[in-house]
Amino acid sequence: MEPPDLHARLEPIDDVRWRIPRGALPGMRVDGVVFADEALLADLGDDPALAQVAHVATLPGIRGASLAMPDIHWGYGFCIGGVAATDPADGGVVSPGGVGYDINCGVRLLRTDLVEGDLRGRLETLIEALLAHVPAGVGRSGPFHFSRRELEALLAEGVPWLQRRGLATDDDVAHCESEGCIADARPDLVGDVAYERGADQCGTVGSGNHFVEVLVVDRIEDAAAAAAFGLEAGQVCVLIHSGSRGLGYQVCDDALRALRGVPERYGIALPDRQLACAPIASPEGAAYLGAMRAAANYAFGNRQLLAVQVRETFERVFGAPWQRLGMTLLYDVAHNIAKMERHTLDGAEVELCVHRKGATRAFPAGHPDVPDDYRSVGQPVIVPGDMGRASWVLVGGPAAMEKSFGTSCHGAGRALSRTAAVKAAKGRDVRAELAARGVVARATSRRGLDEEQPDAYKDVDRVVDVVHRAGLALRVARLRPLGVIKG
Amino acid sequence: MPWRTFDHTADVGLRIEAPTRPALFEEAGRALAALIVEDPDAVEARETLRFDLVAADPEDLLFDWLQALLVAFEVQGMLLTRFRVTLEGERLRAEASGERVDRARHRLAHEVKAITYHGLSLRRADDGWRAEVIVDI
Numbered sequence: 336m337e338p339p340d341l342h343a344r345l346e347p348i349d350d351v352r353w354r355i356p357r358g359a360l361p362g363m364r365v366d367g368v369v370f371a372d373e374a375l376l377a378d379l380g381d382d383p384a385l386a387q388v389a390h391v392a393t394l395p396g397i398r399g400a401s402l403a404m405p406d407i408h409w410g411y412g413f414c415i416g417g418v419a420a421t422d423p424a425d426g427g428v429v430s431p432g433g434v435g436y437d438i439n440c441g442v443r444l445l446r447t448d449l450v451e452g453d454l455r456g457r458l459e460t461l462i463e464a465l466l467a468h469v470p471a472g473v474g475r476s477g478p479f480h481f482s483r484r485e486l487e488a489l490l491a492e493g494v495p496w497l498q499r500r501g502l503a504t505d506d507d508v509a510h511c512e513s514e515g516c517i518a519d520a521r522p523d524l525v526g527d528v529a530y531e532r533g534a535d536q537c538g539t540v541g542s543g544n545h546f547v548e549v550l551v552v553d554r555i556e557d558a559a560a561a562a563a564f565g566l567e568a569g570q571v572c573v574l575i576h577s578g579s580r581g582l583g584y585q586v587c588d589d590a591l592r593a594l595r596g597v598p599e600r601y602g603i604a605l606p607d608r609q610l611a612c613a614p615i616a617s618p619e620g621a622a623y624l625g626a627m628r629a630a631a632n633y634a635f636g637n638r639q640l641l642a643v644q645v646r647e648t649f650e651r652v653f654g655a656p657w658q659r660l661g662m663t664l665l666y667d668v669a670h671n672i673a674k675m676e677r678h679t680l681d682g683a684e685v686e687l688c689v690h691r692k693g694a695t696r697a698f699p700a701g702h703p704d705v706p707d708d709y710r711s712v713g714q715p716v717i718v719p720g721d722m723g724r725a726s727w728v729l730v731g732g733p734a735a736m737e738k739s740f741g742t743s744c745h746g747a748g749r750a751l752s753r754t755a756a757v758k759a760a761k762g763r764d765v766r767a768e769l770a771a772r773g774v775v776a777r778a779t780s781r782r783g784l785d786e787e788q789p790d791a792y793k794d795v796d797r798v799v800d801v802v803h804r805a806g807l808a809l810r811v812a813r814l815r816p817l818g819v820i821k822g
Numbered sequence: 823m824p825w826r827t828f829d830h831t832a833d834v835g836l837r838i839e840a841p842t843r844p845a846l847f848e849e850a851g852r853a854l855a856a857l858i859v860e861d862p863d864a865v866e867a868r869e870t871l872r873f874d875l876v877a878a879d880p881e882d883l884l885f886d887w888l889q890a891l892l893v894a895f896e897v898q899g900m901l902l903t904r905f906r907v908t909l910e911g912e913r914l915r916a917e918a919s920g921e922r923v924d925r926a927r928h929r930l931a932h933e934v935k936a937i938t939y940h941g942l943s944l945r946r947a948d949d950g951w952r953a954e955v956i957v958d959i
Binding site: 410412435436437472473528531532541542543581588591595596607608609611752753779780782822 | 827828829833834858860878882889893896897929930931932933935936937938939940941942956958959
């Protein structure tokens, strides 16, 4: 596979946007647009991600442009950081490659009323307790066991179903994207193997880049938004990153298998098999969307059950109920998903299927889908960085609807491959290095820590600077890591 | 070395070479096992699973084979490290031996989310067969 190098074809639009002109690759229906500064572009090197942006521009029914956020890097099919909106009324397709294997992978941020000083002398105990109590790592099952019928209900109804079972509060439901449930989910279209893979994994972290992290608010940049979000400097928060576990991976896999031969049947020529797709309006497209939404609801449920276990751990360590510790949910966002949303294009309101593959919804102030208590400032956008430097809370910006279908970045983006990161960690002790920076890191495997070391990621501050300057999402608060558990 | 990893920014690529196509499938199984568990040689051959798969083309067959091994691990906890593969056209029959995960003896390395089609290739090389496959970690 020799992807074309499109660096030479990039044209600057402004200081944070670059165009890959339609025509750079045969079959492109729209331009590609990459949000980045010159340094981030240079960092991409010969990464094939730009070719992937161009490939996505060939999908039928794509509107506006094939977009990439500044945390862009090489994915499969879509790049990570890729955004594409397709129009069902114009033969628009839905592609599992535009969502990824980890359907509704995402992050949620819990507040606490604790300050950094409250953790003095107890941080190691807390992180060890999280490692002991919150299942993380390969093949770990969780304490929550659901019957097939219960799983089907969870897949249909998401967090509200857990709320009725006493495993979530009304406030938890209100502060999830889409209130923790994507409508029109079809649990009946999720295969048996997916149910088997997901049966005892709801409420588990998994491995790879997933984690539970304890952080402190380092700096407030937007006092009004921070006040609306209940954030203050010095406050301790907990960040949870996970997705739909084996159930979602299998739903994606089953969909790709079901789509073998389907693009050809609809006369769709694809530059990459991983972009397999079907018209949104076709039976195959509808089947994928229904199963994908069901997996997305499982993922919302997974992060909710992780939050339950995090709250229980804090209760034990601090000897007080989680409500007294102020452990409410700030927000839960998806960053691997395709959703039907209303957007304005050329002055007309249209319903589009917005694929976000490693990208976060970022609706601005006043948008009806932003929770009531945040609507005057905009939707919280949670951007995890790396375990040594920082993570961010942003707020949906004024330009997001016009420039990026209401989307911002989802993280720092990898700078080193896993192999390169392990090589770079040879002879070093990543855990001790993190400890020297004041971060208590615990992982179920040493290799996992090496692969996820801070240097494996780009500097999240730079990525956030680009989306801030582009007006996609604005800086609210910078958070500094104190401790993390990894799979 | 019959297989090695190659770099993919977020995930891991496997490049597998073997003198024959059945040997290539066996090597691919070993490569996947080595991603999942840190010391596949310590996995004992206590149980044998049988597979019978049919696909439309050779690449799909490789994909389906690796996916079937991944599901055996995910659903049954089976670490499979020893393989005997026979191929007739695009039909694969295989015996795969190994044992269930024992956390006291097996150090698990990666959670393989899925086998991907991105850059999937299987073709004849100068002195045998060669395949590339990227797995999602």
